[in-house]
Amino acid sequence: MTTIRAILATLTCCVALSGVAFGQEDDPAAEAMDFAMHDAAYTMYHEIGHLLVGELGIPVLGKEEDAADALAVILLLNDQDDEIEAFNTLIDSADGWYFNAVKSTGSGVEDFSYYDEHSLDIQRAYAMVCLMVGKDPQEFRETAEIYEFDQQRQDDCAYTYDQAHTSWDALLEPHTVTDTPGAEISVVYEEAGDYTEFANELQSREILEKAAAVVMNRYVLPGPVTFRAALCGQANAFYSPSESQITYCYELAENMYGLYLNDIANAGDEDTEEE
Numbered sequence: 001m002t003t004i005r006a007i008l009a010t011l012t013c014c015v016a017l018s019g020v021a022f023g024q025e026d027d028p029a030a031e032a033m034d035f036a037m038h039d040a041a042y043t044m045y046h047e048i049g050h051l052l053v054g055e056l057g058i059p060v061l062g063k064e065e066d067a068a069d070a071l072a073v074i075l076l077l078n079d080q081d082d083e084i085e086a087f088n089t090l091i092d093s094a095d096g097w098y099f100n101a102v103k104s105t106g107s108g109v110e111d112f113s114y115y116d117e118h119s120l121d122i123q124r125a126y127a128m129v130c131l132m133v134g135k136d137p138q139e140f141r142e143t144a145e146i147y148e149f150d151q152q153r154q155d156d157c158a159y160t161y162d163q164a165h166t167s168w169d170a171l172l173e174p175h176t177v178t179d180t181p182g183a184e185i186s187v188v189y190e191e192a193g194d195y196t197e198f199a200n201e202l203q204s205r206e207i208l209e210k211a212a213a214v215v216m217n218r219y220v221l222p223g224p225v226t227f228r229a230a231l232c233g234q235a236n237a238f239y240s241p242s243e244s245q246i247t248y249c250y251e252l253a254e255n256m257y258g259l260y261l262n263d264i265a266n267a268g269d270e271d272t273e274e275e
Helices: 028-056 064-077 083-106 121-135 141-146 151-175 193-204 207-218 250-264 267-274
Strands: 185-189 225-230 237-240 245-249
Touching (some): 028 064, 028 237, 185 193
Antiparallel strands (some): 237 245
């Protein structure tokens, strides 16, 4: 039976999702690290969307950020190597966007960047869940109910997923590996300083290596690419077209680790106390 992290409340009272994903340990620090690493994996797949657009010249209609989100979800939903880990990654990542939205709401709607190239965090969370339940309505039914998707909305998400999957497949099909593989992806872990704990986790779990393998095994890249983990001075991750490089910042892992401990792990306790 699937166990989903979740306690649902409204954004206005600033309490959202919490709980335990598939097989997580009952240890806040370990759960926080899992959460941070799941977000790192999702983030790498999101940046891979940007990389494929840039390196392969893929056309994008609409926001590229939304398209990259969709590809990340599609790749994880179709992970044949470790389905449970992939599903945990999706659930944690959606919860991350949800909780970031809760924190943004708490600071006031005037602080929202409506002009940003990204959709609002809350929109990204719900869009992810829609794709998830659209692909596998049984596996993610409880997740959809936690996010208050009624049955009609859950049914409609099947079309949303099919449209996104078919569109990406059509664009990437000319670039798929047949006989000759494309250029290699190099993986580099730079010094992490105060963030060494997170760098070690990224390396031991092979977050960047697994993402690189997915790309190299499926798509023919025209030139060499680098996946790099580094100190950036901010919690971020980005694709650089001029360098053909994806950078994951150690600060982002620390940020998501703190989000879990400070906002998500306590949400369930707060809800219980209110009852």
